[in-house]
Amino acid sequence: MARKFTNLQTDLLRTFVTVVDLRNYTETGRILGRTQPAISLQIKRLEEITGKKLLAQQGKQVELTPDGQTLLGYAREMLRLNDRAVANLQQASILGTLRVGLPVDYAIEYFQSIITRFARENPAVQLDIRCNRSPDLLSALHVDDLDMTIAITDSMPAPHVSVYWSEHPVWVCARDHRIDPDQPLKVVAHPNGCFYRKRMIDALNTEGRDWRISFESLGVSALQKAVLDGMGVTALTKKTLLPGMRLLSPGEGFPNLANIHVGLFYKHVKMSDAALKLIEKITEDVSTFRLPTRARTK
Template identity: 70%
Template sequence: MVDLGNYTETGNILGRTQPAISLQIRRLEDLVGAKLLHHKGKILEMTPQGHALIGYAREILRLNDRAVANFQQAQFMGTLRVGLPTDYAIAYFQRIIADFAKVNPDVTLDVRCDWSRSILNNLHVDELDLAIAITDMMPAPYVSLYWSERPFWVCGRDYQYSLDKPVQIIAHPKGCFYRKRMIDALDTEGREWRICFESPGITALQNAVLDGMGVTALTKKTLMPGMRVLSPREGFPPLANLHVGLFYKHVKVSDAALKLIEQIAEGVSAFRKPTFARS
């Protein structure tokens, strides 16, 4: 109900009336001995106790989904809409999805690559079935598991800079989490900066770095030969962590999505230790 935002839509999805949903919430509150939800005008919000409980609830749901995926013997078919972020290590997840497609030829895949913000918006309005995306805060709506990565300042191997001049930043357009972290870090230090190169594509940013046009922020998965990492000793302050998550709506997920979710979760554990969605 927290993900859907209201009693009516929750009742429609679960086939229950609004009074029945309200009764279940009151019973849950009696069980845990705390108020879990409250209304702020027409907006339904969680109390601090609700935030604490929902993390455990999401972990239970994910374990249930994992069990179903492991024991599901039915033939997987239908269309599966997947969102991947162009502002993260997209190639790694593309390989997982490609392997899934080879083993499940009856599943029609619709893979959309875009900025994390756009991907999550599409998931929220049911234009995607599952997504991998970056967000500023965790836990977040519909997240099943998540992990954090610290971006690094990087430049070309032979790039020369001066601490007396504004930092030349290579970045995605406004709204990018990497861009915000670079600007926030420099503003905190009182350093001047300017955006010297802007592109929505990660490849263009990587090439601009290699061409010596300026500096940018990347994660380990997107570093390339010919780049070097800049340290605080060189005048580039540490950047705040990025939070990456696997998102889907438990109440609407298909059998095919469950299977792919399980494979993505296994792939994530191979290169990052994920955090389950516990507040």
């Protein structure tokens, strides 16, 4: 017997993703040009097709169920591919202004190079690049002050994430750096609120090890230089390790650190053709060094 396939209609998926982004049926109807009852019926239809409860009302807010979270990443990707296919077939002009956030607490140079190539290939697009801490970038996206951002979060999945991957931080110091066991450990770190910093301090406190912050900076480049200058130890990911650094092991008193999570975040309802093309480029390039995980629960 031939397998029966279930087709997910893009108009239903677009309504679903928009409700998730806006957390409101009425606002979704306004954006998509439909009434609030029509939006509710579309969500009900999608739930009937999937056989799963996708959204739940929590007071005045609409929240994802676990099954809704599973569908969300696929829905964003299906809509992105649909919209890019239509734009290419219609030979849409790739122009406009894009406000893009890049995290100073991650491999910012890597993503700058992707965006630089995109800018050369699409000279009609005006780029507004903003570099900041991940929490600040996500806050800016939430209030529509950014169109998209790369950011670090403490856990995944997270609101508005399209593609995400995990990185394993490792302890590092300068190759010839000597650690005095009789003195508090000198730690090089981002300011409070940084996920690397929290992982280092939690690990050291669990071990009962004395420590102090010897150097603090927002940017990862400054931390890298401070480590190479022998100012202390820090946690970095493999993309931010530099020649002249050495790894520190649990046997030396440096316990394993929990993963951090990096993602590409955007609100699909607000995406222009130019934004979708840049998202496609970032997604393709990310897959070359780290297999991305769709925004779904395990």
